Structures are given as structure tokens and as C-alpha cells.
Amino acid sequence: MTPPDHPVRELTGLPAPAKLNLFLHITGRRADGYHLLQSVFMLVDWQDTIDLVLREDGQLSREDSGTRLALPDNDLCVRAADALRQATGCTLGAHIRLHKQIPAEAGMGGGSSDAATCLIGLNRLWHLGLARAELARIGLALGADVPFFIGGHNAWVEGVGEQLTPVHLPRRRFVVVKPPTGASTPKIFASPALKRDTKTATMQGFAADENAEAMLDMEKLFAHTRNDLQPVAQGLCPDIERCILWLFSQGLQGRMTGSGSAVFAPLPDAFDALAPLPEGWVARICSSLDAHPLTDWISG
Ligand code: C5P
Secondary structure, eight states: OOOOOSSSEEEEEEEEEEEEEEEEEEEEOOTTTTTTEEEEEEEEEEEEEEEEEEETTOOEEEEEEETTOOTTTOHHHOOOOOHHHHHOOOOOEEEEEEESSOOOOOTOOHHHHHHHHHHHHHHHHOOOOOHHHHHHHHHHHTTTHHHOOOOOOOOEETTTTTTTEOOOOOEEEEEEEEEEEEEEEHHHHOOTOOOOOOOOOOOGGTTTSOOOOOOOOHHHHHHHHHOOOHHHHHHTTTTTHHHHHHHTTTOOOOEEESSSOOOOOOOOOOOOOOOOTTTTOOOEEEBBBBTTTTTHHHHH
């Protein structure tokens, strides 16, 4: 995109989409305690939006449109902005306004996506010109899921979340259900009951043909995979199993995304209406995205 003639002072309505993990296998643990995983991450159209307003006084501030309360310094958006300044020596500031839609503690990557959108947007607002790989490196220090959102495409993900291979996924609708309760991600990963030795697979093993770029076959994927975090998460948060059973009662096969507690199920084309939800649950019918809406904002 051509730079504007006059300095841009704010960028508004920047999207931060959520993700679903179509499966999540834990294949090992690194010496630093982080887990090696294999997963397919898929972008969906349930999204937060972010406004970035230039502050020339060098301050970073953040507001949530829902609460309008000042948030703590360890907020992931502020940390992303700070990490970007440290990496580049930039002395400009920003006011970050977050319009939160994605449920927290859902395993949908909401916080990581917000951080990624802040990195992408501030890279532009502050005229830093960092390429994708550099933004992803900064993002990884903020959270294992951040590089995926910087990457911009649905991906086969390995390592601790930083090794990304773009994959084509069939467009699909999903129902996503989030109970009011959740379980702590570090607690799930730290559980002695967690299965950490799932055999490593190759991406080609799931693809519709031998071409690595081929479209993954969703039904085949579900039949041969699982979320290794789910049994431990269900033990800590019984609502997760209730969500799975609620979906099952409507003929849908549910699976947890990430470390939960949201659960999702692919929808058959003919599916029209969901049963009434128990008190306190939220549910939404989402569609997969082919790419992050801001992917063209970064080079590389
Ligand atoms: O990186 P992120 O903040 O998303 O991770 C939250 C916690 O989940 C980490 O502190 C770590 O305990 C655990 N984790 C892990 N292996 C990963 C990702 C996360 O052990 N690949």
C-alpha cells in the first residue's frame, strides 16, 4: 500500500480475529518447560477490533471499550507496543482502544490476536517498516500463539507455535460454545496427567493429496486427531464436557480449541438453528477465514 501524503494520526477498526485449533497434539517438552506441539490453526470471523491513536508524548495507554477502565501495565497490547519500541528504538507512544468481542480464557487466541494486531498496526502508525519475520520474532516473546496471527494464514503449526506452514482449508461454518468457567492454561500444561508423547505426524498425512499445499480434508482430520489438552482441561473444568454433550445432543461432534474452555463443532450445510443455551454460556456460528484481514499490511 502507498504511504499517505500526510502523517496518519490514528488507525481505527483494526480487526483481530480469533482462531480455532482443529486438533492439538503434544509431542514433547523442551528443557525450559514449554511443550512441543503439532496443530492446525484456523482463523475465524469472531473478532475484536482495535483503534490505535498516535501519542507524541511517548506514553502508552490502553482502554477497553466495554469497561473504560485503565488496564494494568502487563496487558498484552501494551506489552506488544513496548516490545516493538524496544526492538526499534522508537520513542512515539499510542493510545490503544480495544473493542473486545472474543471471550477470554476460551482457547481462541483473543489476547494473542490483539497483541498481533497491535504489532501490525503500530508498525504502520509509527512507520517502522519491520517485515513479517521480525514482527513474529517479537510476537513469540509475548506468547506462543502470536506468530500465527502475524503469519496471516491458516497454518500447520509446530515447535512451541512458531513454526508455521500455510495450509489451504475448505471454507466451513462452525458453532463455537463458551461456558462461563475455564481452566488455567499453565495449570493444564503442568498437569502430570497430560499426554505429552503423541507420535509426530506429517502434514502430508492429513492432506487430500500428496501436495503439501493441498487442502486438508476436515473429516479425515477430525477422525485421526484429538486435542491432547482436553482430558486434563475437562478434569479441571467440568463445563467443557457439558458443552461437548450439548453439541452431541444436536448431532454435532464437538472438540475443545487450544486450552479451552471454548468448544467447537463443524456444521453440516443444512444446519439451521441451535438449541437454547444454558444460562451464562455464549455461542456463535463462525465461518473460517482464508487469511488475516491485515496480512497485506506487512511485507515478507
Ligand atoms: O505462551 P502463552 O502465554 O500462550 O502460554 C501460556 C502457558 O502455557 C505458558 O506459560 C506455558 O506454561 C504453557 N505453554 C506450554 N507450551 C506451549 C505453549 C504454552 O507449555 N507450546
